[in-house]
Amino acid sequence: MKKELSITIIVLMGLLISTHALAKEKKIKFGKVSIEEVEMKIYELDTSATAVILYERGYYDGINHQYVQFRRIKILKKEGYFMADNKFYASATSTFKGKTYNLENGKIVESKLGKSSIFKEKMWEYSYVYNVAMPDVKVGSVIDIEMKYAGFPSIWYFQKSIPVVKSEIELGDSDNLTFRKQIGGIIRPKEVGRNHWMAVNVPAFISEAYLSSDKNYRTRIEFDISETHFPGYYPMEYAYSWKSIDNLLDKRSSFGKALIWSNSFLNKYVKEIEATAGNETEKVKMAVETIKSLVEYNGSKRVGISEDNLSIVLDEKEGNSADINLMLIALLRKLDIETYPLVMSSRSNGMLHPVNPSLWKLDYVLAYAKVDGKFMPLDATSDLLPYDMLPIRCLNYNGQVLDGKGTQRISLIPQKKYAKRTYYDLSIDDNMTLTGKVSFKKAAYAAYSFRIDFEDYLSKQDYVDNLMDKYDGIAITDFSIENINELDKPISEKYDAEIEDVVIMMDNQAYINMFMFEQIEENPFKSEERKYPVDFTYTRANVGTIRIKLPENFTVAELPDPVNITLPEKAAQFSMMYQFSNNVLTLNYKLLINRVVFGEDVYANIKEFYGLVVSNQSKPVIININE
Incomplete structure (x- = not known):
């Protein structure tokens, strides 16, 4: 037989x-x-x-x-x-x-x-x-x-x-x-x-x-x-097609069967969510937050659950990516949200082939849910992200939705960007020290990056002390950091600061690099040529205004020229504009990376672009100091 x-x-x-x-x-x-x-x-x-x-x-x-x-x-x-x-x-x-x-x-x-x-x-x-x-x-x-x-x-x-x-x-x-x-x-x-x-x-x-x-x-x-087709065994398809992979995973107790079980332990959470949520978006958001609160991610990237069933995972209170996201799928389905597994290869594991199906390459699974008429990928492994954003380990070009029909390829390139807005409002005192206020607003992946860094510190004060150690010449006398735990909101940082060693004296002139701590000091692209793409992970927007009020006896001798550099199709843009009015120096700048991936054929362009950014950001304002 x-x-x-x-x-x-x-x-x-x-x-x-x-x-x-x-x-x-x-x-x-x-x-x-x-x-x-x-x-x-x-x-x-x-x-x-x-x-x-x-x-x-x-x-x-x-x-x-x-x-x-x-x-x-x-x-x-x-x-x-x-x-x-x-x-x-x-x-x-x-x-x-x-x-x-x-x-x-x-x-x-x-x-x-x-x-x-x-x-x-x-x-x-x-x-x-x-x-x-x-x-x-x-x-x-x-x-x-x-x-x-x-x-x-x-x-x-x-x-x-x-x-x-x-x-x-x-x-x-x-x-x-x-x-x-x-x-x-x-x-x-x-x-x-x-x-x-x-x-x-x-x-x-x-x-x-x-x-x-x-x-x-x-x-x-x-x-x-x-x-x-081994003798004595039924012939079996494995990576013959994505449909065959879907069929295979569906039969596994660590994947498809984990979703077929009643998973009745989730019923009480369903009642709580349904009693509170007013629409599908609220249901999905609450479902993601519920799973995050129930199971802590242990860092293992897997496409199958680690225990015999999801109920045991809940008892253990920690699990791998499949433990968590298959539990999320089960909860969403109980909430009547149309949801399918989305299998993928995590970023560090390498990308899936654009055409050929692969079983062994899979090491991660997401929930793919229909929310208010539109499908979106969901992940419940990170306590530092809002429900509608994926951790960086999931940003790996595409994944495969296993919908039981024919499967479909889904892009995982993020719609949200790394968004940072900077504002300095400073004045120069008699000791050539800059004093005033420095503030940052960090949204989406910039906020995520901040929250990851902040986890390493015991308190806000510990974080600020580290900033003063990290950046020479800065003393922070007061500060506020807001929205660390409000994941839907941007991070807000405000500092009262004293900054030394920015105003460089030479004879009767002062030299000031107004980019200060925002300056990109060296080109990240070193090689003369590159044989693989440049991947920025997400698009980026770094925008800032820096104002410095000068003493009455200071006059501007030389301002750097305005700059506006744009790559073809506006793939990347850099601009800076200096102004001097009413004894106030103002720098407005913008650095935008509007494309995630740049092919090796345009490597020379992106390398030259960053070279020009570094060169222009290094130019000082020259000031005459009058007696």
Whole structure:
């Protein structure tokens, strides 16, 4: 009798992979470390490298449906110790072995990986993440790690944050499954045989400013099983289409079945909301706030719940992103709000392919609710955001709505921006100190950024004390900070301040940079060229007015010229205008980023734009001081 093949055996994830090889064509095996490798001091192709992967190999045995990863790492500097901690995605029954090799008194000494150094966390049914901490790692160590499990790999990274001498993956033929591959990255691996790819002397991936995730651009091959047909089991579709993924997830106890259960524990909250809310918007807002109050987010990004059902999650009072947002979906449905799961890959996990469906790439789920006739994505994991905004981890281009019909792709590029308005009203005293008031209004993602920062402080006074430590020359004598907990309102900051070292005296002239603490001092874009997009996460509006009242014996010798810089299609704009009237200097400025993503083909434009912003913001007002 045929039975359904366990997902344990199929969908498993196999990130990263193997290790070793010094560019020599010799057989590299676990535990066979040479004296040359242990004595190695630097990596000649990148002498700044803190560690290097000497060899990695992944092999899928299609006959026995088994995957093996082997990785060999050389630690060159203390800064490379992070490579002692390795993460793997695999099945519940994965096996590991590992050794650390060090040179002591001219001999190679090995330390074995113990079971207590392997930490296992469930992601969803049959899929786990393992954190492996290697023992006795020091400068000069060589590390070997090997992992085996029954299953198929999901991704192979040829490129990492450290150099890779040699990396290869080979998939043996299988009559029992079909898969789809997607090759990505700037450096292309070489196909050296049937389903066998290799790359040698791969440089470390260097991250740059405003990068969404390096996982989008590192050299890699992504694999997804389309369907399986193992003897004695029913044929099954996996990532054959988004519809097949929808069907698969719908059958999982950690996903679809969690929403089918009665979830009667939510009924009392339904009554409370219905008794108070006057319309759908109020219902949705109260539902999001209710879930936030019931379950605290534990930081784990998952697409399946962590417990057997949502009632247990409530009892635990904390949970992963799926625990929280599937509970939100259940509550909204009880409130008769049309709501579907929206599955996605979180920002740090890399984007979903624009066309090809992927099961293993999914690590997050949102609620997608129809509110007053319009659908919107909802997330209840952050106490620092209003109900209609998503945390940055969710701002990853798009996600897939699983509506039980045909599924649909939804944009997750935010409509709200980072909005900051600045106002300085100062005067210069006899000691050339600026005194007066400084205020900020921060809305949407600017308010979110403030609230994230503010969480690190014990009180408002603690936050203000840190500001005075952070910015040289400022003394804050009084302050008010409002709307920290009123998430629908912008943050309001008002300070009475004394600011020194802004007025620079030279002979009988004074030089004042009126941008003061708002100045962008250096261009964030350093490279001459860029091979991947610039991603600002959200649009931005930074607008300000700075006024300085001058003493009667001060006259303006030179004001910087007005500036108005605009990129094509108004993708970015910068303007500044200085005025002098009634002994008051006024600067009005505006810096707008009106597009979230700039392709690499216009990188030169955005780099030049920021270069002009930095250059113009550095120009001082020159003042004559009359006797």
